[in-house]
Amino acid sequence: MHDPNGSMHLHWILRFQLALLPLGATAWAFKSLVSAVFFLAAGIIGLLFWQVHKWTVVRMLTPSKKQRWFYALIGLSKLALITVLLRVTIECFPMEVLPVATGFLLFVVAILLEATRLAVCHIRSAGDD
Numbered sequence: 001m002h003d004p005n006g007s008m009h010l011h012w013i014l015r016f017q018l019a020l021l022p023l024g025a026t027a028w029a030f031k032s033l034v035s036a037v038f039f040l041a042a043g044i045i046g047l048l049f050w051q052v053h054k055w056t057v058v059r060m061l062t063p064s065k066k067q068r069w070f071y072a073l074i075g076l077s078k079l080a081l082i083t084v085l086l087r088v089t090i091e092c093f094p095m096e097v098l099p100v101a102t103g104f105l106l107f108v109v110a111i112l113l114e115a116t117r118l119a120v121c122h123i124r125s126a127g128d129d
Helices: 006-027 031-059 066-090 094-102 106-128
Strands: none
Touching: 006 031, 006 094, 006 106, 031 066, 031 094, 031 106, 066 106, 094 106
């Protein structure tokens, strides 16, 4: 099935994030329950940021330059907010920086998993020809 706007890939990335969230929390729970809670909180915030990202990307696909700039600024604001949250974590909870950072960055792993899924699907479809 052809997906011209890529929304299927955004949904797959969200699915991967939802699958990785409990796995990561379980892994951090072996270090401490506090780390697991910080990871979960950051992961949930990361999911919310991902939803904002999906929302802005869909709206950036417009011929209007003003709208594209507006949604690009929203995207940059999201990155700035992540930076501020990490900075506050460093200052207030220095021992929990790594769980928070990995929770925020779940979307990166999810994107890599989606890229791997696409590569495997492409290889399979090429073998069918």
